[in-house]
Amino acid sequence: MTEQELIQGLRNGDEAAFKYLVDNYKDRIYNTALGVVQNAEDAEDVAQEVFIQVYRSIHSFKGEAKLSTWLYRIATTRALDLLRSRKSKKRFGLIQRLFGEGNEPVYEIPDFNHPGVALDQKENAAKLYKAINQLPDNQRIAFTLHKIEDLSYQEVSEVMKTSLPAIESLMHRAKQNLRKILEKTGP
Amino acid sequence: MSIQNNKKIEEILNSLDGVKRAAAPEFFYTRLKARMEKDLLPAPVRSRILRPAYAFAALVLVLVVNAAVILKNNSGDVVAASEGESIQSLAAEYNLNDVSSLYDLNEDK
Numbered sequence: 404m405t406e407q408e409l410i411q412g413l414r415n416g417d418e419a420a421f422k423y424l425v426d427n428y429k430d431r432i433y434n435t436a437l438g439v440v441q442n443a444e445d446a447e448d449v450a451q452e453v454f455i456q457v458y459r460s461i462h463s464f465k466g467e468a469k470l471s472t473w474l475y476r477i478a479t480t481r482a483l484d485l486l487r488s489r490k491s492k493k494r495f496g497l498i499q500r501l502f503g504e505g506n507e508p509v510y511e512i513p514d515f516n517h518p519g520v521a522l523d524q525k526e527n528a529a530k531l532y533k534a535i536n537q538l539p540d541n542q543r544i545a546f547t548l549h550k551i552e553d554l555s556y557q558e559v560s561e562v563m564k565t566s567l568p569a570i571e572s573l574m575h576r577a578k579q580n581l582r583k584i585l586e587k588t589g590p
Numbered sequence: 591m592s593i594q595n596n597k598k599i600e601e602i603l604n605s606l607d608g609v610k611r612a613a614a615p616e617f618f619y620t621r622l623k624a625r626m627e628k629d630l631l632p633a634p635v636r637s638r639i640l641r642p643a644y645a646f647a648a649l650v651l652v653l654v655v656n657a658a659v660i661l662k663n664n665s666g667d668v669v670a671a672s673e674g675e676s677i678q679s680l681a682a683e684y685n686l687n688d689v690s691s692l693y694d695l696n697e698d699k
Binding site: 422425426429430431432433434437443451454455458517518519520521524527528530531550551552578581582586 | 603611614
């Protein structure tokens with residue numbers, strides 16, 4: 404099935420086309436979401452939301468970008484939304500604790516281990532993920548798409564709707580910041 | 591910073607090189623379809639009734655019915671009062687209010 408046929412099928416509400424889309428892209432979307440949110444259940448939630456949004460708004464997809472680019476864009480946006488809501492819940496929890504309410508402990512992200520990391524690299528990868536958590540959103544997304552989803556800088560620039568030099572600079576800053584964070588926390 | 595530390599940081603930074611793509615969980619499509627059916631179906635009537643717009647409309651309806659009943663009762667009093675007046679004038683016209691005249695009539699018999 405070509406991309407045009409797939410898009411047409413989705414626009415016609417064809418269930419076979421939708422299943423084809425999910426079967427072909429679920430791993431890429433799930434892996435991207437997992438790289439950003441660092442939690443398997445949340446990543447599945449985000450991946451589901453991505454496909455629901457595609458189903459709902461396929462008529463607004465103009466075809467200016469590739470379908471995969473559009474999917475990655477939705478996935479990263481949704482994943483960042485989830486992180487923001489998680490952060491605001493954490494802040495609210497802290498305020499509640501300050502005023503003596505909400506005695507339950509604030510949810511902290513536990514050490515994350517990506518299932519695709521080699522066994523001998525698990526410990527280092529967990530430290531790197533912890534450092535990635537402290538990066539600004541755009542650096543985090545660029546780093547995740549390039550390192551975890553193995554997208555080229557060109558593909559990352561299309562997903563993030565920016566230029567290739569901007570992505571190169573973003574990746575350079577991301578690596579510098581990660582180095583600083585790791586130096587501060589101790590390797 | 592020691593060379594040892596630098597080396598360790600480099601190792602950490604490169605730890606994601608060659609990472610394999612994580613696969614979506616099993617039955618992902620089945621769970622997605624179930625969620626879509628739940629999310630995309632029209633909301634049940636019960637939850638629709640509980641929406642603020644419906645609750646407000648119901649409140650307005652109750653208030654309108656109440657106001658209508660009160661107004662109707664008030665105008666009913668006026669009708670009852672005017673009916674009472676007409677009965678009294680009728681009674682006066684036929685001397686029915688004068689109880690003594692009734693006795694007089696009985697005495698005549």
